[in-house]
Amino acid sequence: MNLKEWIVLALALGGTAFIVLAAVGLLRLPDLYCRAHALGKAMTLGLILLLLALWVELGVTHAGLVLPLAVLFQLLTIPVGGHLLCRLAKRRGLPQWRPEEEKRSQP
Template sequence: MLTWLSLALMVVGLFFTAVAAIGLIRMPDVYTRAHATSKADTLGTVLTLAGVAVAFQAGVPRVKLLLLALFMLITSPTATHAITRAAYDQGIEPWTADEEGDG
């Protein structure tokens, strides 16, 4: 039963990571790219790490994986905020529908 739970968590996590990668490629500007990757990539990484942690029955590897997931939950949104704040401070304007885009 734990094997199936572990596999399900990892598959869902990889799905969200793939969505983040697609969002990074498809979105028009730095702000929407940051939003797409921050939300989906953080969730995907945490779910994948949780799936691997479930695969380990007990012990130090499980604790390390859970601490790593906690670290990702804290640092990924913080880094995204710093990147978008730097873009805003540099005067990078958000994309609007009035502008011509790639598609």
């Protein structure tokens, strides 16, 4: 394997790891606000790393020149979508998760 293939592999594995982390956050976190935060951050970074891996692999081709625009589009739309989703949930009155107080036993 040459250096280019190692870079593509590292970027693709990093992107996949962040997307899996976003999926775990979606399953494990308690409310919409926490889930949107996990998806907004981890999914953006994971998708951008995967697109960068594809960009390195394709090089200077037509598709390779379009990929930076896709990265820019993802940087702009995923955080805005997460913000709008949370804003709508707040307006609809969806409560935020609060940890329950531990029940103290009486001596």
